Amino acid sequence: MIRAIVTDIEGTTGSIAFVHEVLFPYARRHLGDFVRQHGNEPVVAEQVEAVRHLADEPEADLERVIAILEGWIDDDRKVTPLKALQGLVWERGYRNGDFTGHVYPDAVDGLQRWHQAGIALYVYSSGSVQAQKLLFAHSDAGDLTSLFTGYFDTTTGPKREMASYRRIVEVIGEPAESVLFLSDVVAELDAAAEAGLRTVQLVREPGMTTGAHFVAANFDAVPLDG
Known part of the structure; x- marks a missing residue:
């Protein structure tokens, strides 16, 4: 689960x-x-x-x-x-007001749906935590920060290293197998999977490199049950 x-x-x-x-x-x-x-x-x-x-x-x-x-x-x-x-x-x-943060409509819907279902949501990006919060606070869809429980950036560790995901799991306080990581980058997903996390690759553009991870075209296609 x-x-x-x-x-x-x-x-x-x-x-x-x-x-x-x-x-x-x-x-x-x-x-x-x-x-x-x-x-x-x-x-x-x-x-x-x-x-x-x-x-x-x-x-x-x-x-x-x-x-x-x-x-x-x-x-x-x-x-x-x-x-x-x-x-x-x-x-x-x-x-x-020079710009607003771009968030795909399906991502907005998915994040809201998962939040309402009681799933804790976190962000892990190479951008700073401050930049992450700003993007979601000033998104195209308005302020989305209330959906998130926490944020992780490069101070946690590089996104392509297994140890970073182990640290994230320790902070979250849930078993690794109950944590799902979403990314479009195979190397990041490989590192997360090595740490025991579930993984889904978002493939929004044709021709993207894929690996041994479930592939979803958008957040509507992300499975949470297997």
Whole structure:
């Protein structure tokens, strides 16, 4: 019996295009000025220092830090300080009404249906927890955050490593076999399955690579009973 569902975002609850055509370009345009304007604030300064550490450039000035961050965006690096700072920039964009978070209608319906059925819902994404909450708080369908019990990001661990899913199961407090993980990425699903979770791959586009996981075209086709 499924007691908890953990879902990916990009390509699963919402389109990959939204992330790559809206969110990433917005952060790329505004990140530098944001860091310059808020670099002395503790929450930003902490991430700036983390960039220096990860880049092994402890003496990097602010402009060099910004250049590193922009390079990471261009390379689609999944690093925690970048994700944290992107989340702060996106918060401003959401609150200004520059965009809303894309969520597929079938995902909205499925999440609402599972929530009403008493299944605990969680998000696990390479985007920061802050960015996850912002997307669902400012979604196309309105504020969906009340549907979720918790959120996980790269501070839990890489999404393609089994240990990350074991940590998630420990936090959820349910047996691994009663937790379902939804993603569009085979390597993530493989890691989750290795940790004992149930898995379903969302295949929303033709030609996607599939593996040894149940395949669903949308949330309506996700099985919870076997």
